[in-house]
Amino acid sequence: MNDIPTPTVAASTTVPRIGHGLRLQWEEAQSCFVLLYPEGMVKLNQSAGEIMQRIDGQRDVAAIVADLERAFAATGLAPDVLAFLDLAQRQRWVDWTAP
Amino acid sequence: MTGAPPRPGPPLWLLAELTYRCPLHCVFCFNPVDFARHADELGTADWLRVLREGRALGAVQLGLSGGEPLLRDDLEVIVAEARRLGFYSNLLTSGVGLTRERAHALKQAGLDHVQLSFQDSTREMNDFLSHTRTFELKNRVARLIKDEGWPMVMNVVLHRLNIDHVDRIIAMAHEFGAQTLELANTQYYSWAHLNRDQLLPTHEQLQRAEACVDRWRERVGDRMRLLFVAPDYHEGTAKRCVNGWGSTLLNVAPDGVALPCHTARMLPGAAFPNVRDASLREIWFDSEGFRRYRGTGWMKEPCASCEHKERDLGGCRCQAWLLAGDAQAADPVCRLSPHHALVTEAVARAGSNPGVEHPLVFRDVPNSNRLSRAGTGTPAG
Helix, strand or coil, X not given: XXXXXXXXXXXXXXXXXXXXXXXXXXXXXXXXXXXXXXXXXXXXCHHHHHHHCCCCCCCCHHHHHHHHHHHCCCCCCHHHHHHHHHHHHHCCCEECCCC | CCCCCCCCCCCCEEEEECCCCCCCCCCCXXXXXXXXXXXXXXXXXXXXXXXHHHHHHCCCEEEEECCCHHHCCCXXXXXXXXXXXXXXXXXXXXXXXXXXXXXXXXXXXXXXXEEEEECCCCHHHHHHHHCCCCHHHHHHHHHHHHHCCCCEEEEEEEXXXXXXXXXXXXXXXXXXXXXXXXXXXXXXXXXXXXXXXXXXXXXXXXXXXXXXXXXXXXXXXXXXXXXXXXXXXXXXXCCCHHXXXXXXXEEECCCCEEECCCXXXXXXXXXXXXXXXXXXXXXXXXXXXXXXXXXXXXXXXXXXXXXXXXXXXXXXXXXXXXXXXXXXXXXXXXXXCCCHHHHHHHHHXXXXXXXXXXXXXXXXXHHHHHHHHHCECECCC
């Protein structure tokens, strides 16, 4: 009722970090990035893995988008990254401090 | 779908039961009734080898369980190796033995998560059911877990004697700042099976508890995840055993016996392999024990021609053995099982039982020795 936190929408200045207690790592046996949490695991698809591995609690979304666009010789990735981050925050895979 | 079982993927979950020793005496414990016969524990070097072999197979989640794993004084060494190898390590504990110093050492060694189990939110019930005075200790341990920055996951096993306290249990978890609370209805194997007539809740108790959980979910939203594990006795449908026999979980018991689930040791047939004699790779892919009920080719009717067989994989083999006396039978909790009346009658008795006719059997070494001699824990018991 009154103790549900209000999620804040990601913006280009948002600095995301991996959620508390979670660990991202590459799993050779599954050929993908996985997100590990207490007694469970999510296998990430390739684009989710590329975004998540750039989240270090230092870089903001603009820097992450720029890095992805460089790595994949692409432009206009910001809407996809922002949409992913909002989804990932709802899943508590990532978190950030509201501005 | 007959013939050789399918070749499985990696055992993503490695469950290391480090010891059967435990300071508690819980009446719903899923350790074998004859645990006192299996006291020859693996040494440190064996466990480190098991971790390395498991990781090489692709295991990624590690459960450190028991008994009470804190009774192993090499726990920090095991945790450190697990971290070095890239496991996500989960300590499943009652909290007995976790001092501030030990918690800190485990954090330094790289332990990722502590799951703290409670018997109830009221001290009287907690002490009665675990047979020691532990509630104050768990309050303290919950604070230690928070102070070390571990995710706070609490687990409470529900049954007839505590399920009416579920509102207080959730309130306590909320107050402690738990991220996740697992409300796990008792599964009736081992000690819980011995005590089933006293522990099975009624349908009405379950409905009240579920309604209470729903109210809390509305109130706390996604701040605290509330997992309510429904009891299969009341549902009429079988559940996959550990996501499918030999598909995901590899359990190593304290004496090195490798099991497809933590209660499989009770099943008839050839002995399960031991990590002292074989590598985890041989055990996982090639051993008869892990292939025995993998897939669907082993099934009898009514499972063999059932439309749900790929969903539930026939349910739990231990339950089939305990209730139907046939480890290949359909899980009797399924309403399609010819033995289903055994389950509905047990649930009906829960609603009409006026009082306790025989005392609860507490999980301890004298009882284990007595019951081992008596052969209890098999269908004849």
